[in-house]
Amino acid sequence: MDTKQIEYILKIAEENNITRAAEKLFITQSALNQQLLRLEKELGTQLFHRSRIDWRPTEAGKVYLENARKILQTKQETYRIINDMVSHKKGHLSIGFTPGRGIAMFSAVYPKFHREYPDIVVTPNELSVKKQQALIASGDLDIGFLTLCDNHRTFAEYIQITTEELFLAIPEKHPLSSYSCQKEKGDIFPMMDIAAMEYEPFVLMYKESTIRQLVDDIFQEAGFQPNVLFETANTNTILTMIQANMCCGIIPHYYLRDGHKEITCFSLPSHPTWDVVAAYRKNSYLTHAARYFIELAKEYWNT
Numbered sequence: 001m002d003t004k005q006i007e008y009i010l011k012i013a014e015e016n017n018i019t020r021a022a023e024k025l026f027i028t029q030s031a032l033n034q035q036l037l038r039l040e041k042e043l044g045t046q047l048f049h050r051s052r053i054d055w056r057p058t059e060a061g062k063v064y065l066e067n068a069r070k071i072l073q074t075k076q077e078t079y080r081i082i083n084d085m086v087s088h089k090k091g092h093l094s095i096g097f098t099p100g101r102g103i104a105m106f107s108a109v110y111p112k113f114h115r116e117y118p119d120i121v122v123t124p125n126e127l128s129v130k131k132q133q134a135l136i137a138s139g140d141l142d143i144g145f146l147t148l149c150d151n152h153r154t155f156a157e158y159i160q161i162t163t164e165e166l167f168l169a170i171p172e173k174h175p176l177s178s179y180s181c182q183k184e185k186g187d188i189f190p191m192m193d194i195a196a197m198e199y200e201p202f203v204l205m206y207k208e209s210t211i212r213q214l215v216d217d218i219f220q221e222a223g224f225q226p227n228v229l230f231e232t233a234n235t236n237t238i239l240t241m242i243q244a245n246m247c248c249g250i251i252p253h254y255y256l257r258d259g260h261k262e263i264t265c266f267s268l269p270s271h272p273t274w275d276v277v278a279a280y281r282k283n284s285y286l287t288h289a290a291r292y293f294i295e296l297a298k299e300y301w302n303t
Helices: 004-015 018-025 029-043 059-086 101-116 129-138 212-222 235-243 288-301
Strands: 090-097 119-126 143-148 156-171 201-205 227-232 249-252 263-266 273-281
Touching: 004 018, 004 029, 004 059, 018 029, 059 090, 090 101, 090 129, 090 288, 101 119, 101 143, 101 288, 129 143, 129 156, 129 273, 143 156, 143 288, 156 212, 156 235, 156 288, 201 212, 201 235, 201 249, 227 235, 235 249, 235 263, 273 288
Parallel strands: 090 119, 090 143, 201 227
Antiparallel strands: 143 273, 156 249, 156 263, 156 273
């Protein structure tokens, strides 16, 4: 399928500028403009409102772009299925994972995957959950490994990897760190009501993060608004601040499983959890190689 013209027009829309689009495509602006003019003549209408710094699609352009993306997705899906039929040991696989925990998973899983599929070219991408979701929806990412609450699930297919609990973490020097409280059967840590920390400073993940709604619900359930020292995009930052005796935090189990000096952890009465999942575009074909990578990821997360 020759979709070069489609890719050219999509690049103009992506860059909102024909000059930048030509640079990204490694062709001259004149050649790209000729492609656009030829298509517009064929369609009998302009696809973009032109200006020096902003090329916005017309109403006809929006229709073209929407369906052009579907055509490219159909091409990708067709090639993926046929390549898997002919030789499922060759091809490309783009993998997305979140900063922090994601690279550790990829580093552990990839050597095993490469031994089984040495001719599959794997492209790793360290991206936020929202960016992965957008790329999966557009067909530009084959698999994304995400941490999600139920209300953050978009129009994609999800394969459950594991469920992870969140815990209260406080400085070891805090007066309540030696608080003697009940440890329920099966709990990793003794239990504490987070209401005991009502007047303590917290460092939390930033508001747009997928974990933040779950964290906010914990405080709402406890009946108070936390004293937020600041917000961050990195869980390890929260751990560092707790170790420095500066704040408390709510931390997923992954970051606590090997233990941390100068930190005391407690289970919360509601046992809040979220899911680690593998996501891929809805109704798309998942290759043998992609399924194998997901199985390896399951082994990693559940050991």
